[in-house]
Amino acid sequence: MWSHERQAKILGLLTARQKVSTSQLALEFDVSRETIRRDLLEMEERALLTRVHGGAMLSDHVIEPEPAFEKRRGHNAEQKSAIGRMALTLIPEGSTCFIDTGTTTIAFARELMARGNIRVITNSLEIARIMAGGKDCDVLLLGGRPHRDVPATYGEMTLSQIDRFLADFAVISPVGLHVDRGVTDYELHEAEVARAMMRRAQSCVVLCHSDKIGVESRVSICRLDEVDHLVTDQNPKSAGLSLSRGAVHFAGVE
Amino acid sequence: MWSHERQAKILGLLTARQKVSTSQLALEFDVSRETIRRDLLEMEERALLTRVHGGAMLSDHVIEPEPAFEKRRGHNAEQKSAIGRMALTLIPEGSTCFIDTGTTTIAFARELMARGNIRVITNSLEIARIMAGGKDCDVLLLGGRPHRDVPATYGEMTLSQIDRFLADFAVISPVGLHVDRGVTDYELHEAEVARAMMRRAQSCVVLCHSDKIGVESRVSICRLDEVDHLVTDQNPKSAGLSLSRGAVHFAGVE
DNA sequence: AGATTTCAGGCATAATCGGGCGAAAACCGC
DNA sequence: GCGGTTTTCGCCCGATTATGCCTGAAATCT
Structure with a gap:
């Protein structure tokens, strides 16, 4: 599993789940948290997501609570x-x-x-x-x-x-x-x-x-x-x- | 086995597997990694694939869906x-x-x-x-x-x-x-x-x-x-x- | 406030890359 | 055929990259 591949999958999971946690991803991909954080960092630089404490979320997500x-x-x-x-x-x-x-x-x-x-x-x-x-x-x-x-x-x-x-x-x-x-x-x-x-x-x-x-x-x-x-x-x-x-x-x- | 031939096969494998690794290909074609890397380099110049660390993948169309x-x-x-x-x-x-x-x-x-x-x-x-x-x-x-x-x-x-x-x-x-x-x-x-x-x-x-x-x-x-x-x-x-x-x-x- | 989790940066390690060099094979004109 | 040239390929080695581990700092939770 290469970093690009992993990043693509992270992006997929992100759109699926709205948010992803560093440790969760580390478990799922069986890599260290540091690796995941580095991925997230790169992807943030490419404006694909927004990093938050504990993981990342979609950058342009507008939440409108409804009934x-x-x-x-x-x-x-x-x-x-x-x-x-x-x-x-x-x-x-x-x-x-x-x-x-x-x-x-x-x-x-x-x-x-x-x-x-x-x-x-x-x-x-x-x-x-x-x-x-x-x-x-x-x-x-x-x-x-x-x-x-x-x-x-x-x-x-x-x-x-x-x-x-x-x-x-x-x-x-x-x-x-x-x-x-x-x-x-x-x-x-x-x-x-x-x-x-x-x-x-x-x-x-x-x-x-x-x-x-x-x-x-x-x-x-x-x-x-x-x-x-x-x-x-x-x-x-x-x-x-x-x-x-x-x-x-x-x-x-x- | 000529390089064109090998490259054609690499392309075939790539479309089949989505990604190929340098060392894997070296084994499969029984040539050195350097040879494979040279092939991949050429093919990247022709925009047939995207090289990544460890091998190559299909040209990535990371597209931002416009709202x-x-x-x-x-x-x-x-x-x-x-x-x-x-x-x-x-x-x-x-x-x-x-x-x-x-x-x-x-x-x-x-x-x-x-x-x-x-x-x-x-x-x-x-x-x-x-x-x-x-x-x-x-x-x-x-x-x-x-x-x-x-x-x-x-x-x-x-x-x-x-x-x-x-x-x-x-x-x-x-x-x-x-x-x-x-x-x-x-x-x-x-x-x-x-x-x-x-x-x-x-x-x-x-x-x-x-x-x-x-x-x-x-x-x-x-x-x-x-x-x-x-x-x-x-x-x-x-x-x-x-x-x-x-x-x-x-x-x-x- | 104290405890826990997460972050950021430094360092270590292993794999991979890139380029130079030389050998072998293929090609070519004669 | 034969010698010279070109292409292809393999090997070597320093540079780069990916990843993991560690530690102090920062953020978050309770």
């Missing part, structure tokens, strides 16, 4: 990124994914975009927007009724379009995950999209922050044993959770 | 709003509109949303997002491939979905409007969506800032006489423009 959805986005951002990174190892390059709407799946999409070479079918406007620029990313945004609060499409048009595709994975991030109640969402529309994606995919990957484990929401998506992979951050509460059929992956977060 | 869309948005915001308000008078409440992508149509969508009671079918993520919250607004976002720079969907999926609907109006905002060359857009994808919308609508409304009058762009959408209503801001240049079949409306701007 509920935007608020949730910043919440547990670190863990969500870690979950996204962990999920990345489950999805081989070149495969086809349905991706559901959600702040966790957005973090996942950012990682996916940074890696490139993937086919994505999603109902999330945000994911479509993010991944549109990705290298070798074939993105399809599903049509339908845009939701009032969440940037995503729902409704029968969305569902019927999902049925026109087949994918390797359905990546969904529900509101709740409960041993008895299974996987749940807050709204019928959301749950229906998630269910349709699962139906048309070989394998079901659930991304889920540990907050949501043990939570039951209003509308059922599926039973727990219909989930093939669960990716979450380490959490004591989750110890009691197990999938009869699938595997649980923990994304360790400091 | 074209965001920049355009703020441009002539006042006039665009006025055009949007003017257009509002043409569209009765309760009617169904196709709305094309563009900064001018976004301004129009804002007005439409404020009034409410409208059915909208659009390929613009931005318009879908804006109008989703509107009172009595039935919005449908068309699926398809998200564009790299512009928040909108294009492609055959978008086109085939347009054909599933019929509307009263197609509201489009082209890049250029020229007496002889007619209505033009910059990209084929954009033009095709606009054309499809026109085909499935009773009436065609063109929103167009006076800047664009007299401009011809690359891809033709339609002839001028296929336009039913043109809404623009008052401008001396536009005096010469007339529609054989439709009406021209001026949105006076202070």
Whole structure:
């Protein structure tokens, strides 16, 4: 791995994650922190990023906080990124994914975009927007009724379009995950999209922050044993959770 | 093995692997590193690759994506709003509109949303997002491939979905409007969506800032006489423009 | 304020580069 | 063929680069 190559990847990760930390990058690339700092220094000189204490951020990033959805986005951002990174190892390059709407799946999409070479079918406007620029990313945004609060499409048009595709994975991030109640969402529309994606995919990957484990929401998506992979951050509460059929992956977060 | 031959093979390996290392190549071709370096030097002079410490990589196009869309948005915001308000008078409440992508149509969508009671079918993520919250607004976002720079969907999926609907109006905002060359857009994808919308609508409304009058762009959408209503801001240049079949409306701007 | 993390610069090390030199091969005119 | 010239290539060695480690200074956290 050469410095130019590393710098290009750092740039990719930066656009994906908005910010990068020196020590995190040092771990990921298996080089010393000094090397990373030197890279960041060079890239700052080329005005590609802005160095800050502890790492770097996009130079021209304007943050305009918006309603509920935007608020949730910043919440547990670190863990969500870690979950996204962990999920990345489950999805081989070149495969086809349905991706559901959600702040966790957005973090996942950012990682996916940074890696490139993937086919994505999603109902999330945000994911479509993010991944549109990705290298070798074939993105399809599903049509339908845009939701009032969440940037995503729902409704029968969305569902019927999902049925026109087949994918390797359905990546969904529900509101709740409960041993008895299974996987749940807050709204019928959301749950229906998630269910349709699962139906048309070989394998079901659930991304889920540990907050949501043990939570039951209003509308059922599926039973727990219909989930093939669960990716979450380490959490004591989750110890009691197990999938009869699938595997649980923990994304360790400091 | 001659140097040309070797260089050709190096080029092949480079496109295959993205990067090549001096020592690796020296091993593969069973020559010294110096020889390889001389080859790489030559090839760099011919701009076939970029040498880096340890080897070479594909010529790097580190490009800074220009914020074209965001920049355009703020441009002539006042006039665009006025055009949007003017257009509002043409569209009765309760009617169904196709709305094309563009900064001018976004301004129009804002007005439409404020009034409410409208059915909208659009390929613009931005318009879908804006109008989703509107009172009595039935919005449908068309699926398809998200564009790299512009928040909108294009492609055959978008086109085939347009054909599933019929509307009263197609509201489009082209890049250029020229007496002889007619209505033009910059990209084929954009033009095709606009054309499809026109085909499935009773009436065609063109929103167009006076800047664009007299401009011809690359891809033709339609002839001028296929336009039913043109809404623009008052401008001396536009005096010469007339529609054989439709009406021209001026949105006076202070 | 004290503890911890991060930064910046100096130094060490290993890999790589660049240029000079000479040998071998290829080329060329006769 | 043959001698001279040109090209190609390998080896050597000082210079450069990339990276890691260390230490005191600065910033951040608690």
